[in-house]
Amino acid sequence: MAGIAGMLFLLTGIIRIPVQAEETSGEPENLYARSAVLMDADSGRVLFGKEEQVVRPMASTTKIMTCILALEEMEEGETGTVSANAAGQPKVRLGVKEGEEYRLEDLLYALMLESYNDSAVVIAESLSGSVEEFADQMNEKAREIGCRDTHFITPNGLDAEDAEGVHATTAEDLALILRYCIRESPEKEAFLAVTQTRDYTFTDVSGKRSFSCQNHNAFLDMMEGALTGKTGFTADAGYCYVGALSQDDRTFIVALLGCGWPGHKNYKWEDTRKLMEYGLANYAYRKIGTDDMKAGQEDSLKIPVENGADPEDPYKRGTVVRASAKDPESFRLLMRKDEKVECRTEIPDALAAPVKRGDQVGKICFLLDGKEVGSCKLTARESVEAYDLGTVYHALFPEFLLGQ
Template sequence: MVWRMKKKMIVWSLVICLLLSGYGNILVGAEERAKAPTELYARSAVLMDADSGRVLFGKEENELRPMASTTKIMTCILALENQEEGQVVTASAYAAGRPKVKLGVKDQEQFYLKDLLYSLMLESHNDSAVVIAEGISGTVEEFAKLMNQKAEELGCHDTHFVTPNGLDDSDEDGIHSTTARDLATIMRYCIMQSPKREEFLEITRTKNYQFSDVEGSRRFSCVNHNAFLDMMEGALTGKTGFTSDAGYCYVGALERDGRTFIVALLACGWPNNKSYKWKDTRKLMEYGIANYQYRDVWEDVALPEVKVKNGVEEKMPYETELLVPVQVEGKDEISLLLRADEGVQVKTELKDSLRAPVHEGDVVGSVRYFLEGEEIASYQVVTKKDVRERDMNWALLWITKLALL
């Protein structure tokens, strides 16, 4: 009997130890997820909030580096935005001579441009990229100008495109390169801002695609090589890349619970370390998911009434200095993706006094919201009513009223 009781006590002690050990591991796991990633394979990395464009985590995010075939997200979105309905493109001898990875186009062979976009994004074919570029702009050089123009429009001032496929190259303005921040910004445009974002997502999420040349004499099959699509719940899109100069690169996006994150990686290992980019992508995405939630940071700011000089109020005709109520113009909600320890700073600017006449809706100040020193929102402060000027016309009218009384 005593032995049985001892045996039960030993068993229960073991169970409790195991449970406590598991609970401890859970706590450690949660604590680890809360920490910003410190050990990444990529030399440059960014985790971006796709909604606001804010960089949530960066590692050498502004360093110029070659970006290999992640270039093709820009090629794809520009082709979608500039193609003609049912456009047919013709392969040149230059396109046919591009190195692997390639579709194997032949000189003067014709294709529907929309089919080549799947070749571009699923298989990352270098010759298809050139056929697309020449079909849109006439030459690779002219298409590169279009790429650089779009980069400037997006605020990617540290990006320089030379080729539509990302092969290592240079021109008189520099080498084909970008930064992790700029690459994430371009992906943000592709999936959040471009009028062709839905078409972009449809192409890049397609698992398999078959097509033929215009004549139907040759058939081709494409398979999507973006492993991230099956790696994490909510994976939206992505593009891999590799050259000897760039190393392994990746840019991808994920949507989870109304939050959309973008990861951009440059120089994330060289052969035989092809899997490094997936490990870094998962680590950064999990950090974003675990630590960032949307919060309403709107503050109801108490605003004093503003003095109005030389104004007149019918009920107080002898007052020469009046007060006019003001209000913040605009919405009353600001939803931001924030860590628990982050907050905004609110700065109010208001004129000390006004001079009549004052009209309802006159701008008299502003309420500005800042996050980490950067302005994220600004609202005008406006007057809520009119205040008439105490001028000669009003004086004559008032004297007339007094005389009649």
Template structure:
């Protein structure tokens, strides 16, 4: 009787042990499925459906949650609208309001068809108040039409490496056409923001707390207030743009600079009413994680460079051996301060020396024969050429003829370098 109870108990233990191991394997798979190795376990739970933390200087994704999923992104679109206007337009350009621009829904300046404004002023309405009519006026002024401006937007996004972006409107309002819906990914949005903050005029606009301007004829005055609360949430807050539509939910992209580190956050579908504060909580969590876990470290390591054999060659200086050999050097600035990388606390850099398998004379000094590669998580992040230190001549009829002539005229003075070992 007791043995039956013991057998039943053992089977029960084995069953629960199997359940436990299955659960562990499932959790491990889920945690590793993103393919990105984080500095530790990441920043923790986020409200956003999609989120990315990016090193703005290198474009490296430091953390992602559904980072490549295309989602509506609302008025964060205006980051690209603004940077395109700065690059393609002139701040002193006079922009006339069309009937279509005047028909845009709130948030809006409330312009009327025929009114005129300076492009530079409209950019403040675009980025501080997120006015939808300002976005259309800008697009029509810069490109002639919203459709033409959308083509510029998509080409610019592609040029920046954005592969999951399709924009239809300059203001980010929900839209769809035969090619899809107006959307981007958190990774692409972070790329766009990382590019935009390199522009000093973009920073000036997005860091302004309030701005007032008038129409060209002075009949209307417009006041703008910056709604980017992140600017006053954390030291080093650099820029940012909010967004909301019914399809997109609350969205945000922002940047922070601390010393030599610059981080960008992008959030999509970060709650719906009444959860307006979720984007600020996620942004702070990601930025605090970045500041705690990532810092610049020197990655340079002096490589051990071999001498490579050179077929049909004679050693530098004219010494004949059975196989000639050439010395190598790295062709790069080896000052350790020039070789710094933003790394997590537990991340380490690997190095690899990749050299030509065979060399044949003649070979000039400075010839590239390989690379010295630096890798992070198996991905190449930097490299420098490996080149020959000296010239290796080819042993042929003419080399022998020259050597014979030298022996005839200079005799034993060259004999010590002409022996074969």
């Protein structure tokens, strides 16, 4: 930040931006899932959470990470050879045999449509050399995405434990991973293409064996705008699900962990519908921007400039510079009807001369629930030269000539 004497900022005020109060539907109650999240896919903001940061096993929802890593790493037409480890994976499995060769792209459909455990291992070993190395890549990617409490051990989500803990995540982290898959990854379109496919057939490379896969994500037919999703189940994890829906330019992600055990397979669909309907009924985009600041607030943003030359008094050392918002266009934010945004101005105690017009001298932060959801720069509206003998000379020289 040009010309700032110190990094300590003064909070010059918090202004609440009023939002017309409207009746809202109550938050979802009586969810079956032990952990649940409803997330805004555009911002990554958690709109509703139930034990959303509690670490739990996530079963085959793991495979969304396996899929997106494979899409980002594999070469076009790349193949993989089945190892004894891959062929020995437990059900649910494709039934590959040691020594067979498969196109990795084909195995992604077996992975995501049928949730085959052996397909995941073939992919992992082919791309990284071993399941352990691939798991390291999964964990590295999770950290890049912003996951704080996720630990991958296997590419298929089978219950596992190592020296660092169990194979597990949180509902919030799981939602963030799916957000990456559909919003941020360079292969997001390919991810959606795979996970939205209803039926897929393929053969091994030799053409001797053929396979057919059907998509088991029932959510795709449950609600208008359903985008993608992945189910999961293990004895430790229970039924799990992560899915996304898009309607009216809004995209929501639901993540569920521990959503019932055998005998209650449909609990995850009930919870998913309840959370999605809550999001659709209560959240809409609103425009937020500097127009929402109090009238005249910017005019009051004057920052002292130490050792600055006062343009109106050449003998005076020290002056002020006015600050105003740069690029003050509004931005959109998905908000509940009764939520309010706060506008906070941050400026330094003082600036050091010289200051050029257009230099950033602070910022305006927009806060929701105490968290920053947007900002714009505050820039100097005029230049201020440093006070020195040269400044005084140039200011007085015209007067000297006029006096001759």
